[in-house]
Amino acid sequence: MDGTLLLQLTINGVLLGGVYTLAAFGLSLIFGVSGVLNLAHGEFLMLSGFLVFLVSDRLGINPFVAVALVSPLFFAVGYAFERLLIRPLALRKEHVRLASATLVTLGAALILEDGAAFFSLGTEFEKSVGYFLPTLRLGPLVLPSLKLVVFGLVALLIAGLAAFLKYTYVGLAVQAVTQSPRGALLNGVPTARIGAVAFGIGTFLAAAAGGLEVIHSYVSPLIGLPLTLKYLCIIVMGGLGSFVGVALGGILIGLGESFVGFLNPAWGQTVAYLLLVLVLLTRPTGLLGK
C-alpha cells in the first residue's frame, strides 16, 4: 500500500466518520440526559431523509435548503416522543426501566420502519437526490467535493452544538443533568423539561444527518436499525458523557470501515462491532470515559 492510497483511504474514512459523528452526538445527548438507549434514533434519521427527498424532489428546492427546512421539525418530534413514550417510564426500577425503554423504542422503530416501507412501495425503494458537484483533484488525490461540503456542514453543526452546551443556560442545564440528575434537580434545574429538550435536540441532529445522508448517499426504510446500532457502538466506544470521545469513536469507525472495506469489502460492515468489543475488553468505560 503506497502513501497516496493510504492518504486517500484516510480522507475517505474521516469524511465517512464525520457524518456518523453527527447523529451519534444526538444519541449521546439523549442517553446522557435520560439514560435511555433510543433504538428509534436511526428511524428518525431515515424518516427525515425521506422527507428531504420528497421536499426537494416535489417542490424542486435545493436539497441543502430542504434539510434546513425539514430537520428543525424533528425537534418537535423528539420532544413529543419523550413526553409521550419515555417520560412515563421515568419512575420505574432501574432494570425494569431499561427493559421497558428498550421495548418502547424498539417497538417505535418497528412501526416507523414498517410504515415507511409500506408508504414508499410502488416507487423505487432507495431514495437519493441527484445532486452533484465536480470532483476536486489534488495531485493524485481525489477529493469528493460533495462529501467535503457535507463534512463542513457537520463540523459547523457540531461546533454550534458545543457552543450551545457551553454558553447557554439550557446547554449548561443539559450538561448538569448528564452529570447528576439529582444534583441538577436540587439546584433548580427543571430536569423533566431538560430531558425533553435534549431529546428534541438529539432527534434534530439525527434528522440533519438523515438529510445529509440522502444528499451524498441514499436512504431506504431498512437503514434505521443498523445505523442506530452503529451509533450506539460509537458512543459506547467513545465513553459516556465525553463528546470528544464520540467524535473519536465516529472517526475511528469511519477509518476502520474505509480501510477494511478496501482490503475486503465483505468485512467492512463488521468493523464497528469488532472495534467495540476490542475497546470494551481494554477499557470498559470507553476510550475517554471516566
Place this chain on the structure above:
Amino acid sequence: MRRSVPVLALGLGGVLVAGLLALPWLPLAGGGYAVKVLTLLLIYVVLAQSYDIVGGTMGYVNLGHIAFFGLGAYACGIAFNAGLALPGALAAGMAVVMAFAALISYPFFRLRGAYFSLAAFGLVKLMENVTINLRWLTGGSNGLKVAAADRTLPMYYLTLGLAAATILAGWLVNRSRLGLAMKSIREDEAVARDFGVPTLRIKTQALVLSACFPALMGGLYMWYFNFIEPAQVYGLKIALQPVAMALLGGSGLVVGPVLGAALLYALEEFIWTHVEHLQGAILGLVVVLVGLFMPGGVARLAPVQRLLERIGLREDDR
C-alpha cells in the same frame, strides 16, 4: 368476592392440568396443524424462559440472547453435516455455545445496565455478519442445509421435553443459592459485592446456564427445518421476541415467560392470518404498549395473582 374465586380457580387449574397432561398425546389425536403450531410455541417458551434467567432473575437485559440460538443452530448443523448423529451434533453445538458464553461474559459483564444490553445487541449483528462472511463454513447468505426428512413428530416431543427442562431449570434457579445471588445483583450489584457475592463468577454462571437452552433449541430448529439462513436466526424480530414475551408475561417469575410466549404468539398468529398490511407495525405497536403499560407483566396483575395463588403457582416475588 373471595368466595367466587375458588370455583373459577379450581376449574382453571383443572383445565391447566388436563391441558398439560394432554400435550404428549396430542399427535395421536391426529392434529397435524396443532402439532406444528405447538412446536413453534414451545420454541418460543424455551427462548423466553431461558432469556429470563439473565434478564428477569439477574436484571441484565440481554438483547443478545438470540446469538446463542443462532450459534447453536449453525454449530449443530455443521456437526450434523460432518456426519455426527443428532445427539452428538446437539452436544457439539451446546459445547460451542457454552464456551462462547463463558468467553464473552468476561468483556461483556464489565458493562452495566444499558451498556451491557446494547453491546449484547451488537453481538447479534456481529454474529450475523461473521456468519455471512464465513461462506466456506456456513454457506454465507445462501444458508445452511442438512439432509431433509419429515421430523415433525420427534421434533414435537424433543421440544416439549426441552421446554419442560427449561421451565424446571428456571424454577430451580429461582429457589437456589445461585438464584438468590443473582437477585441480589439485580437489586444492587455494588451492595451485593460488598457483602461477599462473587458477582463476576455468578454472572458468568448465569449466562452460561441461560445459553445452554437456546443452543439446544437452535440445534433442534436447524434439524427440524433442514435449512437456516443468517437473517432467520439472527434477525431483529426473533431477537426481540423473547424479551417482549418475558416482559409481557412477567419478567422474573417462572410462569411469566410461559404466559407471555403463549399470549404474544397467539396474537402474532392472529395478525399474520387476519391482517393484510403493516403486520410489523402492529407488532411494534403491541411491543410499545407492553413496554408502556405492563412493566410487571400479565402475571403480576392482581386478578391473575389471585388465580395463581389458588392453583398454587404464585411465587414469592422479591
